[in-house]
Amino acid sequence: MNQPKKLNTPSVAPIKCSQCPIRHRAVCARCDDDELEILESMKSYKTYAAGDVILWRGEPLEFVASVVTGVATLSKTMEDGRTQMVGLLLPSDFIGRPGREQIEFDVTATVDVTLCCFDRPRFESLVCETPHIAQRLMELALDELDAARDWMLLLGRKTAREKIATFIEMLARRSSHGQDGSKDVIDLHMTRDQIANYLGLTLETVSRQFSALKKDGVIDFSDRKHFTVEDIAALQDETGDDADGGVVY
Amino acid sequence: MNQPKKLNTPSVAPIKCSQCPIRHRAVCARCDDDELEILESMKSYKTYAAGDVILWRGEPLEFVASVVTGVATLSKTMEDGRTQMVGLLLPSDFIGRPGREQIEFDVTATVDVTLCCFDRPRFESLVCETPHIAQRLMELALDELDAARDWMLLLGRKTAREKIATFIEMLARRSSHGQDGSKDVIDLHMTRDQIANYLGLTLETVSRQFSALKKDGVIDFSDRKHFTVEDIAALQDETGDDADGGVVY
DNA sequence: CGTGAGATTGACTATATTCAACCCTAGTGG
DNA sequence: CCACTAGGGTTGAATATAGTCAATCTCACG
Known part of the structure; x- marks a missing residue:
């Protein structure tokens, strides 16, 4: 860069x-x-x-x-x-x-x-x-x-909010630097447009959902490309996925 | 059966x-x-x-x-x-x-x-x-x-109509019995609900799009599970895919 | 300091979903 | 043999969700 x-x-x-x-x-x-x-x-x-x-x-x-x-x-x-x-x-x-x-x-x-x-x-x-x-x-x-x-x-099946939550959770899991539970600053090295193309949304919807999650205290942006996860549990709830990753009955 | x-x-x-x-x-x-x-x-x-x-x-x-x-x-x-x-x-x-x-x-x-x-x-x-x-x-x-x-x-990106057209075209291609251009009777061996789950739609939307394509003369149903393609060119137009399958500039 | 790409926000709209009523048709049992 | 039933399927009306269009904002960069 x-x-x-x-x-x-x-x-x-x-x-x-x-x-x-x-x-x-x-x-x-x-x-x-x-x-x-x-x-x-x-x-x-x-x-x-x-x-x-x-x-x-x-x-x-x-x-x-x-x-x-x-x-x-x-x-x-x-x-x-x-x-x-x-x-x-x-x-x-x-x-x-x-x-x-x-x-x-x-x-x-x-x-x-x-x-x-x-x-x-x-x-x-x-x-x-x-x-x-x-x-x-x-x-x-x-x-x-x-x-x-x-x-x-x-x-095929997730709502815009679920898509964004899933995306963020994926980034959070990927960039967790060692100790769990810490609020790492996560780098969003994509534009809103690229994220939209990834998730099957428009860039406006991506932007709105980021804002909504911020307003709800789930994440917090330091600048447009960097954020922290403030409430991991809430984030996981929003993904629509099963609690422990798939093996639930 | x-x-x-x-x-x-x-x-x-x-x-x-x-x-x-x-x-x-x-x-x-x-x-x-x-x-x-x-x-x-x-x-x-x-x-x-x-x-x-x-x-x-x-x-x-x-x-x-x-x-x-x-x-x-x-x-x-x-x-x-x-x-x-x-x-x-x-x-x-x-x-x-x-x-x-x-x-x-x-x-x-x-x-x-x-x-x-x-x-x-x-x-x-x-x-x-x-x-x-x-x-x-x-x-x-x-x-x-x-x-x-x-x-x-x-x-991620196709409309309901494009999804249905793509689906039908896939079936048509798969079940073409030898001679090209013939109007084979195609067997839809899935329920509307299964098709909906395949295409990321609801069963009502699937039904509506089938009706619309029938009204527009693109396909014709003999009964609920069997239909013929009346206008292959129109069908392909509706899929949203490139004309010859992808290698166009 | 001006520029422009990217991002946000608002207002409006379109598309597909939801909810609900009704319709076929094949299969069942009286 | 026919009426009944149930599982699909169709259609309509109302609604919600995300898309579109447009104005404005932010910030890095020359």
Whole structure:
């Protein structure tokens, strides 16, 4: 953010896989040293500045990649401009799929992003030869599928207030710095418009619901991008989800 | 339907994998004869009558399975009863995931269903040893992920009319018997309520939109469960999707 | 200090939901 | 054989929720 905006650098000096921050969570998580060496030899890094489009929908998919740092979004846009985010990519998440020539949605960097890229055809043959990669890719896909299904419930059935509460609770859980119960300052590194596209709302409705939750003492904004959760219990009540996360009868 | 309702039979006589109707599409699609023999020895069939619940959310997941015949749905229900379908399982689709003890949603048979089941722990070790299974499972998961993401756009951004048009077009495409352009009678084997839960609407809205499309001459109902598409072009216009399926600039 | 992108707020409107009455139709039992 | 019933389905009227349009505000940045 406070760094100068850099142009879309085609590749930067790679770090060693063994020291990679996503080594044990990304597509390479199950790989042994030999397999890692193959990946090491074919990987290249690319960086994108906040706001850059990483891939356009329909574009031929020349590489697949893991997110090393930063956050990217997947989104679909209709002819008349209505758009819906269909996924959030955090470090260790995977972009692209073996066997597909094109990508079905736009991929955009919301903050500065570094990708660890692999040439798609070469990666595809590697998937066939290296069971550890297919296994991990399966796990990643199934995890994303679970997340997508939770999101479908939100999009199809939750009210605006429930959507916002769910979103905030997700952020709160994700950014809880160690000790529980503390009122961390949470960074909302998205615009109201992006949040609206994520939740299937308009930006005005997002703004109104934030204001309402603030008025009700559930959250408090220090500025437009930073807030604290004042009443976690109330927040969880508002999400519409079961109390303990799903296993209630 | 016209057969007597049978009780939930724990297992029925299995057919040979080599003659299985889903042999080349299911999780076993890439398996060679040796691998198939292992699967053959551990599989068992279960059948469920239309309306039966196959698995309840939160239930310990003792088996994983492929759908051999019939249709099942995945759905999530909120405390107050609002429910959202999050997936449709057709023959060759897979239920359950290795590495998860519990299932996150209800699985229900909408018509009579036959499953090809595998004991979960044994299947999990097989996934580790048999790359062809992990590869195929990855492909199936990625396909479902693509479908889930299309559905997210529908749920988050489409109007009631667009949702219904998309739904009908999906049915029309799926049940087109060979020659294109013919007016096939399409079987709507779901109630208005189930359709509503699928599309994130109420059953009244579903009914109203069907009536409106009929009045506009786009579709025609012979009875409540059967209709024909009278104007495919108009139907596609109403879906809100791009004309040729997505790759337009 | 001016500018512009993003955010907030208000007034009005549209869309889909809710509530309720009524209608089919298939299946049941007298 | 026919009337009754129940589970879906349709339709209408009133309502609520979120969307649209528009004015104003805030704040970071040049």
